[in-house]
Amino acid sequence: MNGFPFRSVVFDLDGTLADTAPDLTAALNHSLVALGRAPIAGEAVRHMVGHGARALLARGLAATGDGSEAEVDRGFPIFMAFYQAHIADHSQAFPGVEAALAALEAEGVALAICTNKLEGLARQLIAALGWEGRFAAVIGGDTLAVRKPDPAPLHAAIAAAGGGPAAFVGDSITDTETARAAGVPCVALSFGFSDRPPEQLGADRLIDHWDALLPALRALGGGAAQG
Numbered sequence: 001m002n003g004f005p006f007r008s009v010v011f012d013l014d015g016t017l018a019d020t021a022p023d024l025t026a027a028l029n030h031s032l033v034a035l036g037r038a039p040i041a042g043e044a045v046r047h048m049v050g051h052g053a054r055a056l057l058a059r060g061l062a063a064t065g066d067g068s069e070a071e072v073d074r075g076f077p078i079f080m081a082f083y084q085a086h087i088a089d090h091s092q093a094f095p096g097v098e099a100a101l102a103a104l105e106a107e108g109v110a111l112a113i114c115t116n117k118l119e120g121l122a123r124q125l126i127a128a129l130g131w132e133g134r135f136a137a138v139i140g141g142d143t144l145a146v147r148k149p150d151p152a153p154l155h156a157a158i159a160a161a162g163g164g165p166a167a168f169v170g171d172s173i174t175d176t177e178t179a180r181a182a183g184v185p186c187v188a189l190s191f192g193f194s195d196r197p198p199e200q201l202g203a204d205r206l207i208d209h210w211d212a213l214l215p216a217l218r219a220l221g222g223g224a225a226q227g
């Protein structure tokens with residue numbers, strides 16, 4: 001056992017490891033315009049992310065008119081084709097991510113991802129950001145039969161990373177609810193895509209920059225962290 005309190009740390013993807021809002025916004029607006037809708041401002045789209053591509057499209061369609069399943073079915077292939085072709089045109093890691101991941105690796109901590117992004121899209125994005133092979137597990141929204149806030153995907157990510165003590169790092173209420181349901185301590189970022197004030201996420205620790213992650217994890221300790 002190393003001196004670090006956690007053996008594995010699991011990360012959310014959109015709004016946590018990477019600012020993917022510009023490319024998600026472009027894909028959503030491409031789809032909306034193709035269906036004869038008005039585009040939506042990027043700032044509004046940010047807060048619609050976190051439940052997967054279909055949910056983002058459903059929210060965008062509902063905000064601009066008919067949000068029925070039939071409309072989502074119509075728009076989904078349009079969204080997917082565009083997003084897959086432009087998944088990392090503008091998406092990038094948040095400042096400090098690389099240094100924090102390297103510092104955790106230097107502590108011998110295993111890294112994993114638990115996202116509601118479709119696993120295929122998550123893997124495509126991870127490769128585009130140069131992170132292929134860096135994460136012991138990538139659990140997406142369609143990897144299991146359930147997705148966040150169900151605790152199963154987080155448990156699966158922790159198990160694939162070699163087990164606990166584990167902590168989860170995310171940006172949304174979905175992430176903090178997932179962590180609570182899983183009995184895993186949670187650090188939330190204040191600068192992600194949350195649709196509510198970050199102080200209301202109910203995280204064990206809230207950080208304003210990735211530079212603060214390791215001190216927050218150390219302060220959090222491993223006592224309650226069973227994966």
Ligand SMILES: O=C(O)COP(=O)(O)O
Nearest residue numbers: 014050051052115116117
């Ligand atoms: O909504 C998505 O595409 C996924 O979002 P997440 O990575 O924050 O879970």
Ligand SMILES: [Mg+2]
Nearest residue numbers: 012014015171
């Ligand atoms: Mg997120």
